[in-house]
Amino acid sequence: MEPLKKHTGLVYPLNRANVDTDQIIPKQFLKRISRQGFGQFLFYNWRFDEKDQLKPDFSLNDPKYTDASILVAGDNFGCGSSREHAPWALQDFGFKVIIAPSFADIFYNNCTKNGILPVKLTDEEVQQLIANAEADDYYLTVDLEEKIVFDSTGFEADFDLAEYPREMLLNGWDEISVTLSHSSKIDAFETKHTVH
């Protein structure tokens, strides 16, 4: 995966809490057997009507957000299933960073394993970012080395990310290769561990 150190991009505000993975990528699109091409189905039931026509009233369909790469949303983003198709769809659509007050655990993990940076900010900070992005074209910079988010008008907030996923993201490492470098430990463990 691509290393992600610092990213500046247009913000798309989605002012909803508990956005679940069935919304991010509805199940009728989970039948593909490759990782690519899920972006077109992102938020499908919100973006498209029953006749598969774009719904003009859903904000992400507004051309002003076409180039957005930072998604800012409400609490408990990504709750529900473990489907990694959710981060694949977000990434394929163009999102590199997701900011929310909290995330569902599995989704959070799935993001960091795919080179998407999930950023937890406080409720107030998120509300401010959403208000800014709803008011006008709004750009943010996320710096993973410094663990800060800032804009050009003085907003600045720091965030936390555990050291291990941070390293993976910064370096774009393949986790399996990292683990296989511990092979001898796994071998040793297996000789003394019984599974009935």
Next chain:
Amino acid sequence: MGKPKTVIEKIWDKHVVHHEAGRPDLLYIDLHLVHEVTSPQAFEGLRMKKRRVRQPHLTFATMDHNVPTIHRNVIKDEVSKKQMDQLQKNCDEFGIPLADIHHKHQGIVHVIGPELGLTQPGKTIVCGDSHTSTHGAFGALAFGIGTSEVEHVLATQTIWQSEPKTLNVKVDGKLGTGVTAKDLILAIIGKFGVKFGTGYVIEYTGEAIRDLSMEGRMTICNMSIEAGARAGLVSPDEKTVEFLRGRKYAPKEEDFDQVASEWLDLATDEGAVYDATVEINANEIEPQVTWGTNPSMCIPISGNIPNPDNAETESDRNEINHALAYMGLEADQPISTVPIEHVFIGSCTNSRLADLERAASIIKGRTVHPSVRAIVVPGSQSVKTEAEENGLDIIFKDAGFEWRGAGCSMCLAMNGDIVPPGERCASTSNRNFEGRQGAGARTHLVSPEMAAAAAIEGKFVDVRSLPIPTA
């Protein structure tokens, strides 16, 4: 004796392959369950890097999400068929045991694991599916993983995990007659919300949990993820041991008692400390019905739909308004007046033999309301066979239910079993998200008994108020 430990800590400590301060531990995985939807890209990844599956015999695959529940010989949906064929191919190539659509053990992955005795106390269990938490009912540490992690476990039989915080959900008291494990877990999520478990592994404790059957415990642990917890478990006890005795992949008779005593030692020690505890009393719980678009939006059958004007915060008000609009409901309406068009009895939450027996006891001698279409989808082919041996299929069919083959079916509506837009379904599954049972479909989560009662009445009704069946 050392410091008292929780069952969670005991299992964890036995599985750490590599530990370094300030980093996640490398944890060994004892059982990896695989299904057709979240695995193709993982196998593709292995192939691209020329990697093998480290322990095919600790891996077990089945087909559940996509499989049709009728006319199973011809898979009409080309894309589903491709996904199933791909799983077959992957299992052949990598030497993984597979219960395919025609296998007598095929079924929902979380139903067949326990049924075959693959699920055992003390095991670490993963699957590319968030309801893997179900297996925690046996005192196993079981959690859902994404596809990248599926690939990682296939290649290394390990996973990087930070030791979780522990949360004790303590349920004292006794559930009343007609009040089930499903009502209990809905009431817990209703009271504490959809994210109170985030970052934790839950252990369910207390009298009401000890009193539950293994099936009831599975229903509870299954929905841990709906509370945000990746895993939820119950300490093993005699019920756990007896459930597993004699199962296909359980330890052989001659070793069984020895292994069983090791299992019992895993139970949480007296005086062990949790990072957090919440409590709820079972005595007060009524049958529950969800009214909204996440499982915490639930009320007792005697209750009314919430009014957004009473919401405490602006964002709660928004959520209620969204949910009411999607669900086509009015604020303050009694839930018992809401008519339904569909009933689904099935899913990894409530599709085991005991669930079907309890639903059948309500259905027996009655008929499905004329405006309702009702289906029963057994959790596995073994459940189906056993139910048929006991004549349950006849009870359901005589009442007007459709009796299907095993799979996930209308729980997530990937296989063509869908609820049409705007229509309402009483469902024994675990998620009432928008579009879960079909675009625009309106889902109400209930227990099998409550679903059966709703099928008969054509609306939600307190199952405890139905006269005892005559037939």
